[in-house]
Amino acid sequence: MRTHSSAAVREDSDSVGRRLFPVCLPALAFILSSVLGCDDDPFAVRWVSDPDTVRLHALSRAEPNLVSGYDFHPRTPVQIESSLTGGNWDLAVDTLEGEFVWLPPGALGITSTSALATLEDADWDSATRAPGDTTRYSREEPVPMRTRTVYVIRTRGHSGLFGTQCSYYGKIEPLAINIPSGWVVFRYDMSRACNSRDLVPPG
Known part of the structure; x- marks a missing residue:
């Protein structure tokens, strides 16, 4: 009876793989181009605009359990009782x-x-890209708040794929400021793409 050694079997398998590779590669490329489109980047993050509205209360208000901070990624209100609360938020x-x-x-x-x-x-619609000049961002100073003014938020650092450190960018616009009652209402929208300064989804 004729037998085949394991080495011969592996050699036959490798030979078949080498013969199929030139055939499969164009087919795979055709499938990807059909699904993604010729100009699409398969690694681009596809996100859609999803604006939301938030009410925050002044940090100095004495009442307990009021929300004064916000974590824009992943869109979570934060109670900030003191600096001991920690840094898991982006803006108060x-x-x-x-x-x-x-x-x-x-x-x-x-x-x-x-x-x-x-x-x-800029207004809400014309604000399409965050500034690249880092000197335009305030990290340690209070920023005056005005209605009909658009702001860009750069979030705290988050762990991304393959050990990448990610910040996320978004735009904010105050809609109502009530100083006597100590609260503000603003709308915002955030990019889901790591370190991308685009404030609107890819077209």
Whole structure:
């Protein structure tokens, strides 16, 4: 009886694989191009606009259990009782000299990459990309809050794929500021793409 050694079997399998590879590769490329489209990046993060509205209360209000901070990724309100709360949030609100201000964690002495930039000449629809100039972002200073003004939030660092350190960008617009009652309402939308400064989904 004729037998085949394991080495011969492996050699036959490798030979078959080498013969099939030139045939399968074009077929795979055709399938991917049909699904993704010729100009699509298969590694791009596909996200859709999903604006939301949030009410926050001034940090200096004495009542307990009021929400004064927000973690924009993954969209979670945070109660900030003191600086001992930690840095798992991106932005808080408070009053300063009779006006509402945004407070990045650094303004409370908390180490964080969270920062805020003001877009002076943009409205909600025209704000499509976050500034690349890091000097435009405030990390340790309060930022005055105004209605009809758009701000860019850069979140704290998050762990991404393959050990990548990610910040996420979004835009914020205050809709209502009530100083006597100590609360603000704002709308926002966030990119889901790691370190991408695009504020609108890819077209």
